[in-house]
Amino acid sequence: MPLVTMRQLLDEASKGGYGVGAFNVNNLEQVQAIMMAASETNSPVIIQASSGARKYANDRFLYHLMLAATEVYPDIPVALHQDHGNGPATCKSAIDLGFTSVMMDGSLEEDGKTPADFEYNVRVTREVVEMAHEVGVTVEGELGTLGGIEDGHGSGEVSLTDPDQAVEFVERTGVDALAVAIGTSHGAYKFTKEPDREVLAMNIIEEINQKLPNTHLVMHGSSSVPKELVDIINEYGGEIRPTWGVPVHEIQEGIKHGVRKINVDTDLRLAATGAIRKAFNEDPGAFDPRFYLKPAREAMKEVVKARMEAFGQAGHAGDYEPLTLEEMAERYKKEGHQLTTG
Ligand SMILES: [Zn+2]
Numbered sequence: 001m002p003l004v005t006m007r008q009l010l011d012e013a014s015k016g017g018y019g020v021g022a023f024n025v026n027n028l029e030q031v032q033a034i035m036m037a038a039s040e041t042n043s044p045v046i047i048q049a050s051s052g053a054r055k056y057a058n059d060r061f062l063y064h065l066m067l068a069a070t071e072v073y074p075d076i077p078v079a080l081h082q083d084h085g086n087g088p089a090t091c092k093s094a095i096d097l098g099f100t101s102v103m104m105d106g107s108l109e110e111d112g113k114t115p116a117d118f119e120y121n122v123r124v125t126r127e128v129v130e131m132a133h134e135v136g137v138t139v140e141g142e143l144g145t146l147g148g149i150e151d152g153h154g155s156g157e158v159s160l161t162d163p164d165q166a167v168e169f170v171e172r173t174g175v176d177a178l179a180v181a182i183g184t185s186h187g188a189y190k191f192t193k194e195p196d197r198e199v200l201a202m203n204i205i206e207e208i209n210q211k212l213p214n215t216h217l218v219m220h221g222s223s224s225v226p227k228e229l230v231d232i233i234n235e236y237g238g239e240i241r242p243t244w245g246v247p248v249h250e251i252q253e254g255i256k257h258g259v260r261k262i263n264v265d266t267d268l269r270l271a272a273t274g275a276i277r278k279a280f281n282e283d284p285g286a287f288d289p290r291f292y293l294k295p296a297r298e299a300m301k302e303v304v305k306a307r308m309e310a311f312g313q314a315g316h317a318g319d320y321e322p323l324t325l326e327e328m329a330e331r332y333k334k335e336g337h338q339l340t341t342g
Helices: 006-016 028-041 051-057 059-072 088-097 118-134 163-173 202-211 227-235 248-256 266-282 289-311 325-335
Strands: 020-024 045-050 078-085 101-104 138-143 177-180 216-219 259-264
Touching (some): 006 020, 006 078, 006 138, 006 177, 006 216, 006 259, 020 028, 020 078, 020 289, 028 045, 028 266, 045 051, 045 059, 051 059, 059 078, 059 088, 078 088, 078 138, 088 101, 088 118, 101 118, 118 138, 118 163, 118 325, 138 163, 163 202, 177 202, 202 216, 202 248, 216 248, 227 266, 248 259, 259 266, 266 289
Parallel strands (some): 020 045, 078 101, 177 216, 216 259
16 A cells, blocks of 8 residues: 555544554664554554654665555555654655655744744744645644653743634644644653643643634644553663653543544653563573564554554554545645645
């Protein structure tokens, strides 16, 4: 199956009333774990790479790993997404490379750290939408900023998304999907106790969804940081402080209110680290990388499978034929950048 665009994947999710996990990759084992999970649960999937990942793995390696995923698993629709593009140039390089979706994060300036003003955000996002839609590629924008730092990206400050401003942003930019800030943050240390609806500002999602019922909403920083994964790391010599992530039932609540893409990265990192620590603890003399990477891959796969089932994407891989980028470009031309779900 050719790659699908994220727009089509999210339109289908919207029709089916489910959410789709977007999992970050840096290397072979992560790509494999995600695809094994998608195959075992028959799920469409978004694989995403941050600029940090593209640097770490080298663009070409990463892109071809992702492409290999679609060859090995021809029945699974896969969208390749640039996570947190810091400017039009980064987004363009992802599009040139073959990504079917890009995020232009204009909530921060190009340094990926300084909170940007609204007009800057509209301008750079609009620029990317014009460039991307021309060739059928999907665009995710972000309004408001998350806490935490991810791969050196993030201001560390939280500013929640304003629902009225979200309406103006979507109208002026024509984005396909909008990342909203509701108080979550990147990384493992999101909350110091289990967050409730107030802490998570779920009302913002509900309000934006009422005002923009046809916009696909995106939750970033949405790892759940399961205690059992943290416990394995600490049991085998790790030192992760007590921490809470976004509970899966809150994500499911978001899915009822228009959340279609859920970004998960930390949970896979925790699963891999725990499995590797455990493997070395059990056999300190081992030195074949496969000895510890295989259980790491298995542990990541189990987390991804659990999320795919919880988000509702499981079972939906065979629902549709992927549109080509040319077909999507045609559609955008007809729609005149209007955001309507299928
Ligand atoms: Zn993010």
